[in-house]
Amino acid sequence: MTPPPPSRLPLGAAPGRAGLFPALPLWSRSESSGPNEEHCGSAAQSPRPWLHRSREAGAPAPLGPGLLRVCPAPPPADGGQAGGASGMLLQLSAEFDLQSDVVPWLLAQGPAAALDTFEKSAATPYVVNVERNGKIIYTWKGSGSTCIGLYDPLNKQNEHLYTFEKDLHIISCSINNEKTLLAVSFLQSTKEERVNQLLQPVSKCLTLLIEIHPVNNVRVLKAVDTCIRVQFLYPATNRNPFPESHLLLISEDKYIEQFHIHVVTEDHHKVVIQNSGQLPRDRVADDLIWAQWDMTEQRLFYIVPKESRNILKCVQFYPDENFNLILEASLDIPLRDIGLKFVNFGYDYSQDQEMEPRSLNLQVFTSKTGSFCLCCSQAPDIPKEVTYSVSFLHKGYSKTFTVAVQRTDYPQVKEAAFLNLDYYVAVYLPGHFLHLLNTQHPDLMCYNLFLTGEDARISMLHQSSIQSLFKSAVWDRCSGRMFTVRINESSLMQFLWNSKLDSDRLAALHCALLHVRSTTDLEMQIIEWISENLSVCSTFDPLQEFIIASLYWAMCPETSKLDKLLPYTSLLYWNGIIPGVTCITDIISLPELKVQNCKGFWEKLNLNLECAKYAEPHLHYNNNVLRREWYKLLSEEKAEERRTTTYLRNIFENAKKVLSNLAAWNLEERLVPLFQEEDYQQRLLIGLMVAQLKDHLMRHLQYVGKMKIDQIVLEYVSELLDLICRIMEAVWRKYSLQSCVLCLDERGSAAECAAFHIMSRILEAANGMCMPLPPGFHTLHIGLGVRCLPLHTLLHYIDNGVLQLTETCAIKLLKDLDNTEKNEKLKFSIFTRLPEAIGHKVSQLWNHPVNSNFIARNSVKLLLDKLRNRQHNRPVGDRLSVHVEFLPLNYLVDMLAEAEDQGLNPFEEEDNVNAKFVEETALKHTMMLLGL
Incomplete structure (x- = not known):
């Protein structure tokens, strides 16, 4: 059903109050446009619902005589096509595009024949700000006027906010959450204004506060010769509108103020500023040389120079009108000659076009895991080298990377772009490289993905106009497009399969398990890769990394601080290198939190800082104590010197709980014949691991409670055994093996030999980490060995501990094999190697x-x-x-x-x-x- 066409109401010149600035007649705000006719998918499918763009623009209501020349977006720097690029590691999804989301709406306001009457540069719309709720403020120029509009990505609507009947250069613009107040900072750029400045000096920059619900009044907040940027604060997303708005003014005179504006409602619909005199305000920061706004978390980062070093500070704004200086950190980065720089305080397109490439790019990125990174890149002294550094303030060290740029067919870019991917910081130099730095575990270089050539290509992004506004989003300032960014799962797996270096394989494996997170399909792909590449990796065991990393992320979201207590890798150190990249690690001072008992991000950051102070690696659970205790119990069992009955009863009771829990998870019958027998050694190890891990967590998580810790440990060990079973199930399905392959009177097939090899590597990985195996594993393993190996190799594997003789396997030898000369030789060789306890039981049957x-x-x-x-x-x-x-x-x-x-x-x-x-x-x- 086709929706009815939107109403077309003529827009007249509704002058409103003259206010304090009568020289600028005003156009009133128009009604918002109607909904679009078609949507490309629903908002619920987008990772950010309010950023889900539509590729079909609806027919908006007209705006009157404003004119526009349509300017096509310049082609992408990498030659990519519009839309997502499935072959790239970083996949972009276009969420907003001026040309498709705004221009059709603007074209509907006037006759197309009049478009040729204005210069191209004067008519092109450009974005000036993005608010916390995702609404995008843009401006364009009409017939001697300057207009301001608002795009709402949630309902795909454009809205005309305000029109100045002057040719103005908009510097900064912000609207409050209720859309009742508009703050605008601009320069007077017309020839008439320049002439008036010669006759009667006026301020270069004007900052206005305008009532727009409806247009009622205009107040001058600042009239100065330096540029001012404005930014409204936004309350929590779940809070009702409040009668007071708070506005930040950021001045190039190196200070930041907060204005408090209280509004009242008149005549049931007019919203008017209540303060009759000067608006109350607070001084937030002074003497700053750099500032960055975090619109999502409502934080202000700024740097103040001191005699010895620069100080990074952070102010947190709260919904209850308060703000606190919450953090200070000493920096070793020289910043005295950078001038004054602002990050994420809107976008001044004209000024950016006039500026030469910046000599310093400095950004702060935070994540929900409590990581706090300061990224810095400077113009290179050597043309073919790019240097950038990332200070992991939550860890207490920084890493400085120097990359040799090989390609000469791309123009030299002065700085690398930084993108916030939450768990990663991406450093991107178009045409040269893409470097993904692991922010939660940055200690070893092998956790970082460094891509070059075609692997590093990102279509649809320009070379020097990329800005990361918030997590997993990027704004291409040149084309006026906004994208969500995510790591492409299929490209990541393709990179894993094609990698030739262990560092690339390990980085891709960790990225898939720890960032993309485990799904059933992805897990099967990783197991497939592991089964084909068991002998390829020389510096790490892929089975160990898969099991440890999968367990880490399966359990860590459950409890705070658990990620500091459980291991995330089997590697203790890594001495490899990444070709073409040099890295220098420096120790830096840890930040100091000024406010105690913080919640959310600050609580997690404080936990990271505490762990950094007390040497975090020593907090991770290791298997040394477990291994010693297990070997001691086995030796006592062999010498018939068992511990007290109570101690062993508790150990085996732990194992019983784990196996019962595992049985409850898996109601369907397994392909692999495991859990079919009593396995004393493995049940002993399962119970011991539960006891040891419980003791470790109790030392550091006393506040959690014993019952919760018992549940965490039970699920951890159960998940460990289940992971091994899932690997085995995948192998059985891959080679189409039957559920029972323990008929020992037949020779094994090539598929069974491959399964035996993988089981041997699983056993090696488990022994290396002292991990328990499912009861029945050793019986199945030696059963496949009997079927697949020559006798001398079989006995060699038994004598060297690769294969372990079990009572079940020995009994099956008696049942399945007759007393031919060949079988007698096999039986005799096996029986002479049986442990004494098993030999006494089995010998009576032959x-x-x-x-x-x-x-x-x-x-x-x-x-x-x-x-x-x-x-x-x-x-x-x-x-x-x-x-x-x-x-x-x-x-x-x-x-x-x-x-x-x-x-x-x-x-x-x-x-x-x-x-x-x-x-x-x-x-x-x-x-x-x-x-x-």
């Missing part, structure tokens, strides 16, 4: 002379050990605790007992030895060893 020899040898060994260690005064009846139903052996035992009782050497009684049996057994054993 009725074969070789097994009889095995029983006899073990029993004699046991008896002789007791004869050597036993006191002679003990009764003879207690000398053998296990009675074996094997008559020759019983006879031998009786003879040895009698010899012991008489105090004789049992080896001197040759008549008690069956020489023929010994000879046959020795000959058979020798033939097996020689392979005859």
Whole structure:
């Protein structure tokens, strides 16, 4: 159904009050435009609903006689096409475009034939500010007038705010949250004004406060010869409109003021400033040389020079009209000759066009994780080198990078652009490189993505007009377009597959797991890559990184400070290099928080600073204590010196809870035959890990409570086992293996050999980190080994601990294999290597002379050990605790007992030895060893 056409109401010259500035007749504000006819997707699909742009402009209401020449946007610097670029690591989604979102609305106000009557530069609209709620303020010039409009991305509507009947140069503009007050700062730029300045000197810059609901009054806030920038403060998004607005005035005279404007409603619709005299104001900052506005979090960062060093300060504004100086940090960056610079206080297009490239680019980026970074780039002294630094103030050190620029077909750019991607800071030099710095874990270079060539290309962005207004967004000032930025998952995986360097592989792997976050599809892609590249990475184990990083981000959002206590990588250090990049790390002073008991970002920053003071790496859980305790318990079990029953009962109760929790997660039947048996060693390790991790968290998270910590630890260990199972399930699906592959009387296929190799690497990764494996893993592993390996290789793997013999596997050997010569050789080789506890159980099931020899040898060994260690005064009846139903052996035992009782050497009684049996057994054993 086609919506009805919007109404077209003529706009007359409604003069309103003359106010304090009668020399400028005013056009009144028009009604807002109607909704667009078509939307490209819903706002709910956008990562920022109020930034979801429409590519089809609706028919807006007319604005009257203002005229406009349409100026096409210049082509992208990288030659890209409009729209998202799926082949690039950073994917842009256009959220606002002057040419498609504003120009069609402006063209609807006058006849098209009149467009050629004005110069191109005078008619082009340009953006002057973006407010916290996402609304975009722009200005354009008509027939001797200067107009101000507002675009609302949420409902895709344009709105005419105000018109000056003069040719003015708008410096800065801001509107309050209720759209009742408009602050404008401008220069008088017409020839008539220049002539008047010669006859009667007037101020160069005027700052006005205008009532626009409806147009009622105009007040002059400043009339000075230096430029003024204006910015309204915005309340919290969930707060109702309040009667008082707060306006920041930022002066090139190096000070910042806050004005308090109280408004009242007259005649049920007119909003009028209540203050009859001078507006109350506060001085916020003095003597500053640089300032940046954080519109999303309502923070003001500024730098004040001191004798010894420069001081970075931050003022936090609150919805309750208060503000606090909340942070100070000493800087080692020389800034004395930079002049006065403002960041994110609107955009003066004309001034930017006249300025030469800036010698210093300085920006502050924060993230929800509590990271606080100061990014700085300067004009290069050497034409083919670019230097930039990032101070990780939340960590207490800075990194300075020098990159050799190789390409000569791109013009030399004076500075790199910084983009805030929340978990990363992106440094972008068009045509040369794209560097993504990990802000939460910046200690090792291998967590940074450094791209060059085609991998570093970002379409639709110009070379020197890129500005990061807020997280995951970029504004191309030259073309008047705004984009949301995200890391393209498919491009990241493609980069991972194509990477030749370990540093690139590790950086891409961490980016996928820690930034893009794990989804089922992405997880399967990563497991696929790992299975194909297990032997490619030489400086890290991809299985270990996958498991540790996945666990880290699965658990850390649960509790504050948990990310400081759980490991996020298996690497302790990395000595590699990134080709073409040099890095220098310097220790810097930690910032000082001036206000205690802060919430939100400041609370997380304070936690980061506390961890930096106390050497954060030592807070991370490690497996050294766990490994020692596990080995100690295993050795005690082997020596039959078990701990107290209560201690072991608690350990196995922990393991039982983990396995029960895991069973509740997985109701569907698994392809991989795991969890089918009791595995003493793995259950012991599972229970020990629960106990050790619980003790570690209790030392640092006492405020969380025991029940919460118990739940965190239970989920962590359960998720660990589940990750290993998901890897195994993916391998089974990849190679189309059956749910049961433990039929030992057949040889293994190539797919089973590949699965065996991957299981061996899983075992290696788990042993390296002392991680438990699902019960049944070792049985499945050695079962595949029996099917896939030659006997000598199988025995070599068993002797070196790669394969571990289990009771279940030994029993299956008896059931599945007949007593052919080849199978007898395999059985005998396996049984001679069985642990003693398993051997006693399994040996009773094999009725074969070789097994009889095995029983006899073990029993004699046991008896002789007791004869050597036993006191002679003990009764003879207690000398053998296990009675074996094997008559020759019983006879031998009786003879040895009698010899012991008489105090004789049992080896001197040759008549008690069956020489023929010994000879046959020795000959058979020798033939097996020689392979005859």
